[in-house]
Amino acid sequence: MIKIAVDCFGGDRSPQANIDGSLSALEKNKDLYLILTGDEEIISSHLKDRTYDHERLQIVHAPTVITPDEKPTDAIRLKRDSSMMAAVNLLRTDDSVGGMVSTGSTGALVTAAVLRIGRLRNVIRPAFCPILPTMTGGIVGVCDSGANVDITPEYLQQYAVFGTIYLQTVYNIEKPRVAMLNIGTEAGKGDELRKKAYTLLENTPEVNFVGNMESRDLLAGNYDLVVCDGFSGNVLVKTTEGTAIELLKKLKKGIFSKTIYKLGAGLMKGLFDDFKETMNYQNYGGSVLLGTSKTVVKGHGSSNAVAVEKCIEQAFGMEKNAFAEKTEAILDRISNQEQ
């Protein structure tokens, strides 16, 4: 049985989406056990009249909620009775709980994860790894998308290691193609950081390093994982989302500007629906914070039930396929080699 804690509050559609997603994940995975954290009365009222396996669901009462505008360090200190901190506390104190999912404040979650949950052996700093859809029907992970702005080459090597294990354990990609984000594809490109990281990555046999990637190729389907510093990773992920959103918005506006376009768009409805479905970030779950000693999945604030369910499955997959053990084994090997 794999136990995952689900913070049921703090998202735009909480607690409904979090509870619906939880029940759906429970239904599909028979060796999953969920602990929902948050106001017990509210959660219970949402569970009333629902069909689910009561043996595999538990509620831990936590009456308050951390809001996005609270200062993370204050929030985690002052709101120990919040739904998020209740889940964090379960990871800290209960060995049988393997991971957690939250759609609440990113800042508070990262701070709590780093300060209260801790890191896997030899990990310098945990990093976010969101998953984006490629235009060839696949996915691509970006690590780090914003947890660490100031980094060293060793960070990028570690991102490549835990990103690889993540794609293997959760997405069944046997030998993920790992690229480093750079301003050109040739080996000598970029600043000193990138040059040193390139050599490190080339010399990490557990990583299938395929070289530098220019940002224009992110969605082309040639890579499974891109490693980068948190600043440029944030730019990479948000520019991709922003460009897609703005383009589709402009297209939609154009369609409504003329009757003949509306007619044309009507005929193309199936295609546009496929398109929207591919681009729908809800289908790709959350951004996992890789490198913490227990799995922490950050769902988008606007996560719906589908997204929450995917987040739970991400945590479940990592636990089930021994993400932590596999990652530590490789980092041990690297650490021993260095000494």
Added chain:
Amino acid sequence: MIKIAVDCFGGDRSPQANIDGSLSALEKNKDLYLILTGDEEIISSHLKDRTYDHERLQIVHAPTVITPDEKPTDAIRLKRDSSMMAAVNLLRTDDSVGGMVSTGSTGALVTAAVLRIGRLRNVIRPAFCPILPTMTGGIVGVCDSGANVDITPEYLQQYAVFGTIYLQTVYNIEKPRVAMLNIGTEAGKGDELRKKAYTLLENTPEVNFVGNMESRDLLAGNYDLVVCDGFSGNVLVKTTEGTAIELLKKLKKGIFSKTIYKLGAGLMKGLFDDFKETMNYQNYGGSVLLGTSKTVVKGHGSSNAVAVEKCIEQAFGMEKNAFAEKTEAILDRISNQEQ
């Protein structure tokens, strides 16, 4: 009369596109004088039977061409008789020549510009400023898009200054809204570099600084200029282009997958054409290297005649509206204040 040198070789469509663009710019701007550099025989053969004002066009013979795979420092030293270096040499030695346009090797051009042409007074390092179309029908400049990877806060302040003057002199934007690329919009966001730059920008009265911008908002039309380090600027610009290209490719493939989609797309032809026209980077000219003592415009390697014409008009506008003098005046003021 404003004199601009045009390197006629080194681009994918050279010399045809460079010569066609030159003649078109000459036709439209009566106080423009062009000096075409490159193999005289080839250029002359392209000019034969063409109608243009012979009084305002001159050829400077330069028999060789720098290719993109040559090492920049070697290329500018060994190929002094190349079309690019002939143009650079005109800027160096002829006071009456105000700027140049090239669609050749970016590396060689930047190296030659920095080493041979030099900087405007008080400029730390010149930076690229490409222009992108926004989804609201306007434009947005990004400075720097890749010239300088390692920077200080003062670089960003300077980018804001010469980027502002550029948008004023070439695009008639009276008071460009300047934002700094960051991982959040609040004032305290980002690393130490960004925090210090934020304060500098707030205290530069010649710059209409409106705060931090998240990369997802680049195309929304709320900013005229974004300042950033060359690494993340490169990611910003190339991710935008790459996402747009991949999305449109996928859409096109989808359209051809079913007859009914083809039919619908037929009805929407006008809209798709508008869309393609807005997104067509050829319409936005080149990436100007701002901060050099004379104007250097880098056209994309794939520039067609329209793009080359726009590049010439960018150089022309900067010269005509005294970009250099206005920029130096502000940088003098800042430099005096610091002392």
